[in-house]
Amino acid sequence: MVERFTHGAAALAAWLCVGTFAPAAEPVRLAPVEVIGSTPLPGTDVPREQVPSNVQTIDSATLRRSQSVTLPEAMSQHLPSVNVNEVQGNPFQLDVSYRGFTASPLLGTPQGLSVYQDGVRVNEPFGDIVNWDLIPLFAIDSVTLMPGSNPLFGLNTLGGALALQTRSGLSSPGTEVALSAGSFGRRKLDAAHGGRFGEFHAFGAITGFEEDGWRDFSTSRVRNAFAKLGQRRGALEWDLATTYARTNLAGHGLLPESMLAVRRAQVYTRPDITRNEMVMGALNASYWLSAHERVSALLYQRYNRTRTLNGDINDQFEELPDEPAVENRTRTRQRSQGVALQWSHVGPSTNFSVGISQDRGRSRFEQTEAEGILGAGRAVVALEAPELDAQLRGKSRTSSLYFTHTHALLQSLHLTLSARYNVTRVETTDELNGPDVPNLNGDFTYRKLNPAFGATWQIVPALTAYGGWSQGNRAPSPIELGCADPAQPCTLPNALQSDPFLKQVVARTIELGLRGRSQGDWRWNLSAFRTDNRDDILFVGTSTSASRGFFQNFGRTRRKGLEVGASGRAAGLDWHGSYSYVRATFETPACIVAESNSSAGTSPRCAAEQIEIAQGNRIPGIPLHNVKLRVLARPLDGLTVGSTVSSYASQYVRGNENNAHRPDGVSFNGSGKLPGYALIDLDASYDLGRSWQLFAKVSNVLNKDYATAGQLARSSFDAQGRFIAGADDWRNEQFVGPGAPRAGWVGVRYLSRSR
Numbered sequence: 206m207v208e209r210f211t212h213g214a215a216a217l218a219a220w221l222c223v224g225t226f227a228p229a230a231e232p233v234r235l236a237p238v239e240v241i242g243s244t245p246l247p248g249t250d251v252p253r254e255q256v257p258s259n260v261q262t263i264d265s266a267t268l269r270r271s272q273s274v275t276l277p278e279a280m281s282q283h284l285p286s287v288n289v290n291e292v293q294g295n296p297f298q299l300d301v302s303y304r305g306f307t308a309s310p311l312l313g314t315p316q317g318l319s320v321y322q323d324g325v326r327v328n329e330p331f332g333d334i335v336n337w338d339l340i341p342l343f344a345i346d347s348v349t350l351m352p353g354s355n356p357l358f359g360l361n362t363l364g365g366a367l368a369l370q371t372r373s374g375l376s377s378p379g380t381e382v383a384l385s386a387g388s389f390g391r392r393k394l395d396a397a398h399g400g401r402f403g404e405f406h407a408f409g410a411i412t413g414f415e416e417d418g419w420r421d422f423s424t425s426r427v428r429n430a431f432a433k434l435g436q437r438r439g440a441l442e443w444d445l446a447t448t449y450a451r452t453n454l455a456g457h458g459l460l461p462e463s464m465l466a467v468r469r470a471q472v473y474t475r476p477d478i479t480r481n482e483m484v485m486g487a488l489n490a491s492y493w494l495s496a497h498e499r500v501s502a503l504l505y506q507r508y509n510r511t512r513t514l515n516g517d518i519n520d521q522f523e524e525l526p527d528e529p530a531v532e533n534r535t536r537t538r539q540r541s542q543g544v545a546l547q548w549s550h551v552g553p554s555t556n557f558s559v560g561i562s563q564d565r566g567r568s569r570f571e572q573t574e575a576e577g578i579l580g581a582g583r584a585v586v587a588l589e590a591p592e593l594d595a596q597l598r599g600k601s602r603t604s605s606l607y608f609t610h611t612h613a614l615l616q617s618l619h620l621t622l623s624a625r626y627n628v629t630r631v632e633t634t635d636e637l638n639g640p641d642v643p644n645l646n647g648d649f650t651y652r653k654l655n656p657a658f659g660a661t662w663q664i665v666p667a668l669t670a671y672g673g674w675s676q677g678n679r680a681p682s683p684i685e686l687g688c689a690d691p692a693q694p695c696t697l698p699n700a701l702q703s704d705p706f707l708k709q710v711v712a713r714t715i716e717l718g719l720r721g722r723s724q725g726d727w728r729w730n731l732s733a734f735r736t737d738n739r740d741d742i743l744f745v746g747t748s749t750s751a752s753r754g755f756f757q758n759f760g761r762t763r764r765k766g767l768e769v770g771a772s773g774r775a776a777g778l779d780w781h782g783s784y785s786y787v788r789a790t791f792e793t794p795a796c797i798v799a800e801s802n803s804s805a806g807t808s809p810r811c812a813a814e815q816i817e818i819a820q821g822n823r824i825p826g827i828p829l830h831n832v833k834l835r836v837l838a839r840p841l842d843g844l845t846v847g848s849t850v851s852s853y854a855s856q857y858v859r860g861n862e863n864n865a866h867r868p869d870g871v872s873f874n875g876s877g878k879l880p881g882y883a884l885i886d887l888d889a890s891y892d893l894g895r896s897w898q899l900f901a902k903v904s905n906v907l908n909k910d911y912a913t914a915g916q917l918a919r920s921s922f923d924a925q926g927r928f929i930a931g932a933d934d935w936r937n938e939q940f941v942g943p944g945a946p947r948a949g950w951v952g953v954r955y956l957s958r959s960r
Contacts, residue, residue, distance in 0.1 A: 241349060242368060243609055243623075244357050245324040246501045246547045247491055249558040251611055255619045257659025257673035258355075258716050259732040259768055261285065263348040265372065270837075270847060272385075272888050272902045272950070274393070274414065276342050276369075277301045282849050282886070284350055285768050285783035285833065290826055290914035291942040293456030294420055297338040297427060298479070300914070304352065304734065305764035305789035305827045306364025308335040310479075315743055316679070317363035317712070323371055323446055325487050325505045326359065330541050330566025330601050332682045333361050338452040339483045339509070343395040344410040344431035346372040353714035354677030354736060356625035356655035357607055359562075362677040363712035364736055364764065371446060373433055374399040374406030379959040385900070385952025389945075390417030393952075400959060406444075408433045418455060419945050420470045422582065426453045443490035452481045459916060459940035462875055463924040469910070469943050471926060474516045474530070474583050483509040497552050503545040503562075511537040516585025518921050519576060524931045528576035529921070530585040535573075541566040559608040566601045568683060579928055596637040597645050599683025603629040617663040621673070624656045629680040629709075651680040651709045659716075668721040675714050681707040685742055685756040708740040708758050718768075727773035735765035737792075760793025762824065779837040787831070789824040797862060801917040801937040803873040804865040816863045823857055823864055826914060828881065830854035843892035852883035853913075858939060860917030875917060875939020882911035882944075896957040903949045914942035 240250040241260050253260060261284050273279035277299040281289045290300040292311060300309040306317030308328075316333040319326060328335055349368040351358065358366035376399075383395040392415050399408035414427040428451045435444030456479065457472035464471060487505040494500060515533045522529050547560030573591035580586045607625035614620060628650070635645035659673025685707055718732030740758040765788055772781035795818045796811035808817035823829075832852040839845050855878050857864055866877030885907055890900040920938040921929055929935055 241351075242370075243611075244547065244558055244560065244607075245321050245326075245359075245368065246503055246545055246560060247324075247489070249547075249549050249551075249556055249609060249611075251556060251621075254663065254669055254720075255611060255621075255661050257621055257661050257671040258352045259718055259720075259730055259770075260352070261350045265346050265377070268342070268345060268348075270845070270888065270890070272900060272952075273342070274391075275299065275337055276340055276345070276348070277337055279342075280348070280350075282833070282851065283781075283835065285770050286766070286785040286787060286831060287350075288828060288831060288853055288913075291912075291944060292914045293454075293458055293477075294423070294942055295418070295425060295454050295456035297425065297452070297454055298456045299337065300826075301335075301337075302827060303350065304364050304736065304766060305787050305824065306736075307826075308367070310334050310336050310338075315741060316361055317738075318365050318367060319358050319361040320367045320369070321358065322369045322448070322485075323487050323489060324503045324545070325485065325507065325543070326361075326564065327485075327507075328361055329509065329539055330682070331537060331539050331568040331570065331599060332685070333679070336481055336483070336509070336511075338427055338454060339429070339448075339450040339481060340369065341371070341410060341412065341429045341431040341448055341450070343397060343412050344371045344408075344448075346370050346376050352734065353673070353716055354655070354657075354675045354712040355623075356657050356675060356677050357609055357623055358677075359564075359605060359625065360603060360627060360629065361679045363679055363710060363738060364714075371431065371433060372397070372399065372408050372410070373435060373444060374401050374408045375435075375437070377408060379957045381954070381956045383900075383952055383954040385950050387950030388948035389419045390415075391950060392416070404438045405434070405436050407435070419948070420457055420943075421472050422475050423455045423457060423472075425455050428452070440493035441490075442492075443488070446487050446489075448483070448485045450481065450483045452479075454479045454481075459914065459942050461920040461922070461936075461938040461940050463920065463936070463938060464922065464926055465941060465943060467924055467926075469946070472583065473922070473940075474518060474579070474585060476514050476516050476584065478514045480512045481509065483507070497550055499549045499551065501547045501549065501560075503543070505544075506542045507540070509537075509539045511535075511539075516583075522921075522932055524933075528578060528588065529928060530577045530579050532575045532577055532585050532587040532591075533572065534591060535570065537568060537570045539566065539568045554613040556611040557609070559606075561604075561606050563602070563604045566599075568599045569597070570599070570683075571596045583922070583926060583928075593637060595645075596635070597683065598634040598636055600632040601629065601680075601683065603627055603680070619661045621657075621659045621661075623658070623675075624654065626652075626654045627678065627680075628652050631680060631683060631686060633683050633686055645686075647686050649681070649686065649707075651678075653678040653709060653711065667723060668719065670719050672717040673715070677712050677714075679710040679712075679742075681709065681742060681756075707742060707756065710741055711739045713737050713739075727771070729771040730768070732768045733766070734768070735763065738762045738764075759791070759795060762790065763792050764789045764827075777838065780835065782834045783832070785831045786829065787827055788829060789827040790820075791818050791822050791824060791862065792820050794819055799860045799862065799917065801873070801919055802860055802863070802866045802877070803868065804863060816865070818863050822862060825857040825859045825862060825916075828853040828856045830881075843894075845890050847888045849886045849888075850883065851886075852881070854881040855879060858915035858917060858941075866917060873937045875915075875937075877917065877939065879912050879915050879941065882909055884909060884911070884944075890954075896955055898954040898956060899951075900954060901949065901951045903947070905945060905947045908947035909944070910946075911944040912941035913944055916940050 308318035351366040397410035433446040485507040491501040543564035545562035549558040572595045575587035577587040609623040638644040655676040657675035661671040714736040716734040720730040767786040770783040796815040799816040800814040806813040861877035888902040919935040
């Protein structure tokens with residue numbers, strides 16, 4: 206039934222999208238003034254035309270129409286310069302890359318984006334990672350992507366900041382319920398209700414998600430709930446929000462291309478399970494001291510418990526009867542809390558804010574390891590009792606003072622000056638080795654003053670030029686400080702060894718651009734940017750599987766590029782198109798371990814299993830070109846049909862950082878690159894009347910075989926998935942993260958708005 210729906214919906218939507226039933230043009234409407242929150246706390250809302258960068262937004266209506274399951278999926282469809290890497294093969298565990306910087310749920314991935322929910326930074330304190338499964342998508346009212354190294358958004362804002370604003374009883378009064386099902390055994394229920402009761406308002410939302418997954422043994426489950434209570438009384442506004450999530454995700458990662466050619470749905474080894482349970486409370490309040498002065502405050506508490514179970518090949522294996530597999534388990538408990546206070550002055554020609562904040566994080570981590578054998582379906586079966594490998598306690602504290610000032614020199618010329626001073630202290634305590642050497646004990650303090658300045662000039666009412674320079678920083682996290690000794694590498698997200706000092710990462714961004722509009726709501730933008738990172742923290746692999754290694758500072762890296770976007774309405778169609786060029790390169794020579802790269806050991810400056818990275822080599826995982834087109838048609842009363850085309854150029858894989866891998870088909874396999882690909886998604890909705898709506902979506906309409914992530918490594922299995930008994934016979938191959946095949950879902954929604 207699902208397959209018949211897929212073909213039928215694809216044919217119908219493709220026919221409708223060409224505008225066969227295009228209605229008459231509607232009258233021209235003036236676009237409303239859109240304001241952007243320039244700080245995590247409310248109070249300094251600046252008109253978008255006065256922001257000196259290419260800010261991008263998604264509203265709740267767009268999120269609803271996209272029918273996306275996760276926030277990364279919605280961002281990859283609607284935001285230029287955003288692409289996702291399916292390293293884990295799970296829709297809730299995607300790496301989000303923006304302008305070459307990443308927000309990922311995987312330890313070991315360089316983190317370069319900060320993510321805020323209602324002013325609360327949700328990058329986890331232990332490794333700065335972002336767990337997308339813990340964000341209540343159905344409760345999100347707006348998504349704002351602030352580009353550049355904006356210092357106002359604090360640590361980790363190297364390439365950009367993602368600010369999420371949740372819904373309330375004021376913004377979303379009424380009831381909404383959506384139920385959908387379809388391919389991969391996916392079942393999803395969303396429900397929300399909001400309203401106003403005199404001075405008070407309330408909103409609540411729940412989500413239940415289950416799917417069997419399209420790959421073997423890939424059942425996942427997500428439960429989350431969100432509630433908000435608030436009051437608006439004269440000059441006083443406040444709201445108290447609570448988020449709860451409990452998830453069980455199966456993400457089986459990359460697969461050798463030889464096994465992929467036999468059957469795309471199989472997995473390398475298993476299990477690979479991540480369980481999260483999180484609760485967060487946030488109190489936001491603001492008070493207007495006068496017509497132009499406002500004070501805002503934030504108080505939050507967040508607790509997250511994570512457990513992982515990973516079945517892997519034993520790095521120490523040589524030949525049978527040695528134990529070929531190992532079962533790694535981790536338990537991580539993280540608690541964070543913080544407070545912030547901000548004063549703002551909003552006037553006809555000036556907008557000024559000053560604020561202070563303090564964020565604290567505590568984490569406890571332990572890892573066990575048990576050797577075993579490979580059972581049915583390449584499942585790891587432990588044969589011994591788990592052995593404790595690491596037990597670490599980490600603490601971090603960041604105190605900040607910041608200000609921002611936007612001033613109108615002329616009615617058409619606005620200048621912005623901002624700065625933030627951060628003091629971060631990171632402590633690690635080894636609870637396993639105690640005072641014995643080596644241990645993980647460490648206590649480091651990082652200080653940095655980050656400035657920013659920019660300007661916007663409205664040359665004519667329909668054309669604005671802008672430009673700016675900004676600086677941001679990121680302090681090393683406890684996981685990075687606990688795994689920074691090249692002489693004692695660790696297995697991520699597992700064993701930790703020693704604690705050499707790591708420098709903080711500093712990023713500097715310059716951006717120049719133009720944006721304009723014309724009659725008919727046509728809008729366009731053009732921007733060029735460059736970000737230089739100093740002392741990037743990268744995970745350097747030291748084993749054939751690239752899962753064992755250490756963190757180190759890496760000289761300089763650079764991301765530069767161009768973004769072009771346009772949107773409008775023509776022939777009854779709403780459309781939006783974008784093109785982005787992102788060139789991410791290493792700017793400092795270095796030697797790293799990459800045994801499965803054909804050029805390993807050929808450089809006289811590097812060791813036998815190392816490759817030499819040269820200045821200008823492209824960073825893996827970042828496509829050079831990215832094109833997106835979204836078209837929305839309303840061919841009949843009540844019927845809306847959308848089509849999204851996303852196209853990405855080729856990218857290098859991990860292990861080919863020097864871009865020099867050349868396969869010979871014998872000792873070395875795989876091209877070292879992933880080919881480019883294009884995807885077409887279709888969606889449709891039909892109003893049934895009386896607040897009921899039928900909706901459907903087809904992804905990957907043409908059923909393309911594609912991959913979004915990859916690395917060079919050694920495979921211990923042959924093409925049929927049979928274990929190779931001697932490690933000397935393992936093959937150097939290219940592992941890839943296969944993209945999902947064509948799939949379709951249908952659902953019904955009840956949406957009733959109240960006043």
